[in-house]
Amino acid sequence: MAHNALLSELHWLRDQVTGVMESAVATVDGLLVVADTDGAQPEVVSALAAATLGLGKRTGHEVGMGELREVVIRCRGGYIVVYAVGQVALLAVLADEGLDVGRLHIESRPAVERLGALLTQEHAAN
Amino acid sequence: MNGQYSNGLSTPSTASLDDLGPVGAMLREHGRANFSGLLRITGSPGGTVFLRDGLVVAASTPASPGPESLLLRSGRISEEAWNLAFTAGAPSGHLAAELVGQSAIGSAGLEVVCLSAIFDAVYAMELFGVETCEPETTGPNGLLPPLPVLPGITTDRLVRDLSRRMAMTAAWAEIGVTAHSRPVAHHPIAEPQLQAEKIRHDVLTKSNGRRTPRDIAFALGQGLYVIMQEIASLAEAGLLEPSPPELRTRPAVSAEDPTKPPSLPQRRRGSSKVNKVLPPQTGKPDGRRPLLGPRIPPDLAVRPDKNPDDEPEA
Structure with a gap:
């Protein structure tokens, strides 16, 4: 089932990348699709990540830096990284301050591709 | 290692301390060569060790x-003290002096923390496995991480401690406590009476089946080795299950009903x-907030609106 396939991708990311704690997939307008969260409120993370992504895209466009790769927010206690998944969805990753940033950048690209493929299947099935 | 540690928490014999793991061998080689620079150690996740004249000054x-x-x-240290000291001292490499100067921490206390971070980083790299080591010479003025230990620790001392820790770790593996286990507390324990028991309590609280020892170490701001030791001791006492067979103990949160065919949620x-997560503030009969006017998060303390004298002057 696509739902479980999405969730396995999130588990896989947490297992592969040191420091990743929680993650969520949401639609680009901020509705939760599936989440692997612990303490964070997935609905709220989804909505805020959508706003973050929009802001990042718009800012990048405004200053002429080309296509958005991801939005990285760094706080004392960790990172929030938001990726666009195709045109319809997004991936939000919450990590602690020890995050292996280089590893995340390498592993997240294929993960985003696979999530995109799974979501497009869903989209097409509608 | 060998099967001589049937009793999980026994002290290892000195014979096994001569075993040199890959990280130990890398450190010893570059220490003896009086290397100055950094070692980029690849692995899962690997790390970086900074040396000056063969002495290890930092490791991350x-x-x-x-x-x-x-x-x-x-x-x-408080967040505020850290920020002040970092702004004042980090650009010139005097963060430690600033922290001590502002009485945020004593110099001995700070050195203990920085030393233990190096010992712990070296242990963590060895524990998680390393592949290659690339030395990079930076010269005497190369950039160091914010809190180096100067003049540094001899690699022999680090290697000795590393061997001891790895021997203990091998003993813990026999009761199922490894770097990749995700322990689950059997049942919550009462608030600790003694300060010394606090870390045990905190480790149990964080053991929810999702976190590895490394994750718990970050969550609590304690060394990885200390946390591994605590988990092993709690597992021996029967207070937690070190590596439950089913890792995913918590159900996933989903907007979908998994029994229905999948579809992306639509905005309706x-x-x-x-509204379920952040209940709307009451005040309007239908529970919706007014469309105009600022929305104030419930956790922000605000002055009552009715007293206009409290408004800030323009």
């Missing part, structure tokens, strides 16, 4: 908390479920 890895996490997450009234 995603697998164990660095000095900043140890100081801030554990509450040894109420579909974000955000």
Whole structure:
């Protein structure tokens, strides 16, 4: 089932990348699709990540830096990284301050591709 | 290692301390060559070791908390004091002097934390496995991480401690406590009476089946080795299950009903479920907030609106 396939991708990311704690997939307008969260409120993370992504895209466009790769927010206690998944969805990753940033950048690209493929299947099935 | 540690927490014999793991061998080689620069150690996740004239002055890895996490997450230093000292001291490389100068922490206390972070980082790299080591010469003025230990630790001392820790770790593996286990507390324990028991209590609280020892170390701002030791001791006492067979103990949160065919959620009234998570403030009969006017988060203390004298002057 696509739902479980999405969730396995999130588990896989947490297992592969040191420091990743929680993650969520949401639609680009901020509705939760599936989440692997612990303490964070997935609905709220989804909505805020959508706003973050929009802001990042718009800012990048405004200053002429080309296509958005991801939005990285760094706080004392960790990172929030938001990726666009195709045109319809997004991936939000919450990590602690020890995050292996280089590893995340390498592993997240294929993960985003696979999530995109799974979501497009869903989209097409509608 | 060999099967001689049937009793999980026994002290290892000195014979096994001569075993040199890959990280130990890398450190010893470059220490003896009086290397100055950094060693980029690849692995899962690997890390970086900084040396000056063959002495290790800093080590960082995603697998164990660095000095900043140890100081801030554990509450040894306040966020405010850290920010002040960092702004004043970090650009010139005098963060440690600033922290001590502002009486945020004593110099001995700070050195203990920074030293333990190095020992812990080296242990974490060895524990998680390393592949290659690339030395990079930086010269005497190369950039160091914010809190180096100067003049540094001899690699022999580090290697000795590393062997001891790895021997203990091998004993813990026999009761199922490894770097990759995700322990689950059997049942919550009462608030600790003694300060010394606090870390046991905290480790149990964080053991929810999702976190590895490394994750718990970051969450608590404690060293990885200390946390592994605590988990092993709690497992021996029967208070937690070191590696439950089913890792995913918590159900996933999903907007979908998994029994229905999958589909992306559509934006309709109420579909974000955000009102369930952040209940709207009452005041209007239908529970909706007014469309105009600022929305004030419930956790922000605000002055009552009715007294206009309290308004800030323009």
